[in-house]
Amino acid sequence: MSKQLQYNKAESEEVGYVLxxxxxxxxxxxxxxxxxxxHLLRLSIKKDQILFNxxxxxxxxxFIVKGALMGCTTHNKQKxxxxxxxxxxxxxxxSGLHGSGYSQEYVVAVEDTDLLAIHNNELNRLFAHHFELNYIFRVVLEKYYKDAQQRAHIIRVGNAKERYLYFAKTNPGYLDxxxxxxxxxxxxxxASTLLSIKKNFSKPGVRGxxxxxxxxxxxxxxxxxQLFRHKDIRLHTLAQKIGLSSHELSIVLNSYFNKSFIDYINQYRxxxxKDSIRNPEIMQNFTLEALAYSAGFSSRSAxxxxxKKLVGMSPVEYSKHIMKEKL
Known part of the structure; x- marks a missing residue:
């Protein structure tokens, strides 16, 4: 069994953070x-300490507030x-999601790690009474599943360089x-192969x-x-405003945020x-199209x-859903 962990009630600001x-x-x-x-709890574990076995x-x-964890399994005595x-x-x-069975993997801290936790009994109870929590975790699990599938595919068919490039792109900052x-x-x-590839692909610029x-x-x-509300915002003008070159800003966007410039700006928009739609006073005075133009979009289609790409439903569907929640 893993070492006894010390759980304490989460502070209000910690609850606010995860919410x-x-x-x-x-x-x-x-x-x-x-x-x-x-019901939210907090705990801290040290590097190399096992979270569960x-x-x-x-x-x-x-939920990881700070730090890093890795999931491991053993096969023929090899980790x-x-x-x-x-x-x-x-x-x-x-393998034992929501406490449904015994875990086939163990999880250990790679760094000193601060965590928030909720017991599976409480979580399952909340699933039964709160639609939005089901939707949130569906989105979270879908993302995890897609990431896992992509990772499994590249490891099966990709060579060492392709695996390195995949990891560097999907996990910005992890390699350092x-x-x-x-x-x-x-x-x-x-490890020696990975080190050699990393040296070959290391470039000067914004790092660490x-x-x-x-x-x-x-x-x-x-x-x-609120630069995202400027329809004419461009990569080079934003770079100048924060004291970076266009190339350096591209590295920050691709490596730190894992987004293109337009996806980064559109996420803000x-x-x-979404915040405006939740405000009844705003919705009484503005159409969705008017909000879109005010947010910086240059066309209805964009x-x-x-x-829909970022939320998973159309603006009209989202607006109707918010209205139903308030009834």
């Missing part, structure tokens, strides 16, 4: 917020890394942050802490000045429109296409 992450997928009502206030029931679903998760990821037993041997195990390549600092600077500037 903010959930609300990016779907609005969370007051009753569900209260449930999380009452093989052949053990995982009683919680976890196999099956996944790596960092901040803002949900983690639980895959995580132990090389761990990433090599995940990608099923030799500079990458993170530039990403935060970009977020602060875009939020403060869609989030702004608005509808981006909204």
């Amino acid at each position: 903010n992450v959930l609300s990016r997928v779907h609005a969370v009502d007051a009753k569900l917020k209260e449930e999380f206030e009452n 093989e052949n053990e029931v995982c009683e919680y679903i976890y 196999i890394t099956t996944y790596i998760s960092v901040e803002n990821d949900f983690v639980s037993s895959i 942050r995580l132990p090389l041997a761990l990433v090599a195990s995940l990608l099923n390549v030799k 802490r500079d990458l993170e600092e530039s990403g935060r600077k970009l977020e602060l500037y875009v939020n403060k000045h 869609v989030n702004w429109i 608005f509808y296409s981006s909204f």
